[in-house]
Amino acid sequence: MENYKGLTEEQAKENIKKYGFNEIKEKRVPTFVLFLKKFWGPIPWLLEFTGILTFLLKKYPDAAAIFVLLIFNGLVSFWHELSAQNALELLKKHLSIKAKVLRDGVWKEIDAKYITIDDIVLLQSGFAVPADVEILEGAISVDQSSITGESLPKSLKPKDTAYMGSFVVRGEAIGRVINIGENTFFGKSAKLVQEAKTKTQLEVVVFELVKYLFLFGVFLIIILLGLSISRGFYLGNVLPVLVVMLLPIIPAALPAAFTLSTALGAKELAKNGVLTTKLSAIESAASMDILCTDKTGTITKNKITVDKILPLGNFQEKDVICYAALASDPKQKDPIEEAIFNYLKDDCYKIEKEDFEAFDPSKKYSTAKIKKDNEEIYIFKGSPKVAPIENEKQENLYKEMASMGLRVLAVWIEKNNKKELVGFIGFSDPPREDSKELIERIRGLGVDVKMITGDTKETAKHIASLVGIEGDVCEAKDIKETCGVFAGVLPEDKFKIVKTYQKMGHTVGMTGDGINDAPALKQADFGIAVSNATDVAKAAASVVLTD
Structure with a gap:
């Protein structure tokens, strides 16, 4: 392990001033402003225009009814929008975690909020990644299904990036923080939640209907106004009649009817x-x-299962899955190993192991040592890239499985200093x-x-x-x-x-x-x-x- 010193507390404070806290900033609109916005838009304008017009014509009961409809629509819409804001609040809760950070040459556990750019952090199995972190040393497997949608854990090595919000399922690594808060891969999701906005089909339909009805009403008024002028009627007497004629054309109760239905x-x-x-x-x-x-x-x-087993040479399917189980740990919550144990139809894996090494992301395999018929056997389970593939035919077999969308693991053994490929196992999320x-x-x-x-x-x-x-x-x-x-x-x-x-x-x-x-x-x-x-x-x- 290299001799990392990390930031000093003073440097960390300067970086926090420069880059801000490791949190998602919410553009929060005051509740009363959110409520007032419910009275601004095509549908509220329709009701407000109709209500004012009715009031000016001294039809007070009708005006009161229209304003009641206006307030009813506003309250219902306001209540639903207020509840929808929970999405961002829940996203922010995912940042409420602790992190191990190197400050002044000493490892400390702090709130993830106070992590900043260039901090050196420790990523350990069972803990969430507190920011976007570039791996400097070590190797880990992370579950990032909730971030990227990938169903299988991903192995990360030096120079790879571990994203905020992912979860370390295996291994240990030291890394440098490269992004925090809204600039992280995770933070971009929160920012998009704030930006996401679409016109409802209800608004479009109602507005289009009202627009054409209103234009039709205006057309009729122009015709009647023209006839009145040509016949010499006094406009002061004609205008109130024309306005009253316009009111029934505007469906003031339509928005409320839609809301109720x-x-x-x-x-x-x-x-x-x-x-x-x-x-x-x-x-x-x-x-x-x-x-x-x-x-x-x-x-x-969203559950990994064994999809295909391909034995090689004189080995059978049972040999492949049993050897794979022996090179696994039932106590680990690794989805790949859980799939292997779920597939087993007997307890062939319950042979006593003399030695066992869990999957190491840097080596890309796990290993176990057993004794069978007084003979020592080393069993390996891991990436086909590090397996003892002997020829092009074997290589094409696992590549063909991968082309079917399967996650492929190889199983091989070593006896008398000679390695032999047992077979391949293909996993999928069915x-x-x-x-x-x-x-x-x-x-x-x-x-x-x-x-x-x-x-x-x-x-x-x-x-x-x-x-x-x-x-x-x-x-x-x-x-x-x-x-x-x-x-x-x-x-x-x-x-x-x-x-x-x-x-x-x-x-x-x-x-x-x-x-x-x-x-x-x-x-x-x-x-x-x-x-x-x-x-x-x-x-x-x-x-x-x-x-």
């Missing part, structure tokens, strides 16, 4: 396990023609049992389903073929109508995809379950959080499936 609809949906957090979402669902869906945890189970049927039903309703994932093109294409999603496999920089799958996307890419399709004239729905889905869920016309979603995703969505 959608509220009743939300009540019925709640009985069927659909919790509505944004009333306009009910109307948006009816006009939705594109549904963007996250892969991990939505289409798939689709839910009902995913294919549900996608077919959605497409039958005229809705185009598009899958969005942070995984590779190979994995995305494989899962899409299993659940019946058609179309090109695209990247976020190449958004087209023909795209059915988007692979390798970041949280801001999901937001961009939803927004681009909205600009193309589509009513867009989005389903998701992770922090990385929150910006897109909030931007979508119809954001759907599944039952096992994070609190952040649920708060950003329009509806939450509770069953």
